[in-house]
Amino acid sequence: MSIASDGALLQVEGLSVTFRSRDGDINALRDVSFGMAAGESLGVVGESGSGKSLTSAAIMGLLPANAVVSGSIRFMGRELLGAKESELRDLRGRRMSIISQNALTALNPVHTVGAQIIEAIRVHDDRPSRRELRDRALALLDLVGIPQPSSRIDNYPHEFSGGMRQRALIAMSVANEPDLIIADEPTTALDVTVQAQILDVLARIQERTRSSLMLITHDLGVVAGVADRVVVMYSGSIAEQADVDDLFHQTAHPYTRGLLACLPRLDARDRSTSLYRIPGFQPSPSDRPDGCTFHPRCDVAKPGLCDVDAPLLIEVGAGHIARCHLAVRHHPRPDGSDQ
Template sequence: MKTVGPGPRAEETPEPLLSVRNLCVTYRTDSGSVPALDQLSFDLHAGETLSIVGESGSGKSAASLAMMGLLPPNAVVEGSVRFRGRELLDLSDKKLREVRGKRIAMVFQDALAALNPMMTVGAQLAEAVSVHDSSASRAALRERAVELLDLVGIPSPRSRSDQYPHELSGGMRQRVMIASGIANEPDILIADEPTTALDVTVQAQILDVLMRIQDRTKSAILLITHDLGVVAGLADRVLVLYCGRKMEEAPVEPLFYEPAHPYTRGLLAALPRIDRGTRRLAQIAGQPPSPGERPGGCPFQTRCPHADERCDVIPRPVRVGENHTAACVHAHEIERVTP
């Protein structure tokens, strides 16, 4: 498990790189408004890895796309997203493009869909650089593409740069996506499910690439995933989302060893562990409610074993430890041990 503590440059940069406050995302549809994210707040510091976890539909990707200005036109975004003190939600598309890819970059989960099948991977990496550096020569761009491929561990990077995405394996395509994300050495790298659909060996290699890149560039990483094993190996802090609301936030070790929210405990109980023999994995009862049918109070109450009448009111986050909060009225009553 990664060493817990402030990011490497936390003392040099007391103010967060990214400060998100009360971020809300609502989709307008023919059948009415559909909430996807509700009052999300968090900070991300230089050199830190913050992981956002939760089941599918919890709002993880909606949060990252809202920060990057990549949501569809029917999405209504409210709240505040400040990067180095600059409000991003107020920027025009032109101004936001100056930030996107240069200062904040994103690694998408489906590399085959994200990469252009009609361009070689080298040409795509060169394009990612040239968008923010129009003065770079063609030869310099090609060399930069080869350098990036070598940096993410692709063998024979010069010959690979002339290949098309379909000629590469899934793991190599994901490495190309990471190379594209770090092409301009951004301050923040958003990795949205970067190991989805990869086998365990390739997954470990991709995580190693991310850690090496972070060590070299000192970038902050916002890791979006449903895989708690990935979180344990890479994150400094963890933010747990459910139905678009923050359930718990803590450094990685307290969250894994002393979870305070019933939802977090349910996720951890469903995680396979080699120290517990062949016991049957636990599962969280029921299914997440659809966006239009969420309960008025705590969104997890219909699945929670601790639910009572106090859960009919939306819970406020309470402090349960150092830098550890949980949005649950039962947070101080639940046994704080690994489930």
């Protein structure tokens, strides 16, 4: 049992993913553990290449064939690693569903949006009549905020704007009211106003269907308004994990502090640009430095420690863990809660 939170819905334990290649093994994901409770929103944050999409692909059973997986993924009491493909196929869409990162190209251009939503419903439920299916598709388009669904349902994807296509994809992925929705960077390609609307739609759906939401993003600002808990990933491992308030106010890992410093300031004149960038680059999985993988970019790294010993995840507060030699425990408040 790890010190990661216990998830009644999902419990990922010691998840590792290795790709075999001619040049040797690539340990893309290393010992990732976290849990999700029913109805919870979890933000998964990290720079490009940190392992966010691989984590979601492992949960969905959609890793490429050359990936070697170990650890455990328990979902609704069932072990998914090693489960039959037919069992996973049955869970996908019905119990868990992903809005994938390349969502804007995921719609089929030769079928109408309505036909694709209807197909998403029919995969798991072929009983409804054509009339019922169409009504359900209209209700879904309405739920995701498409204006005048009856005049839009027979449109082709190219007749939709980027934001509307994203809404249509969300409609498809929530068509069967899954217990877990994974949204992999659902707002990256959209402008700031539409981003906010899409996040609103996800929150509304979650409230209505009581589903759990795993929101993957490179932007800590996005998780601030949506997530209950946050997992911060760096170079294929978890760097920090905490309730959202603790993550922002009791930040324990220098990498998380760096991500926070990258956020555009509310009082900045141009909010599209931030003043800070974490120096350097995340190492590739085949070329990680000794010691802490973050030490070459860390402004507080201690020579002789951080460049030598790989830190373990340590508990710094209730439900708050960080993989840093220098992380200090924050003290409980007088009322018993962590401050």
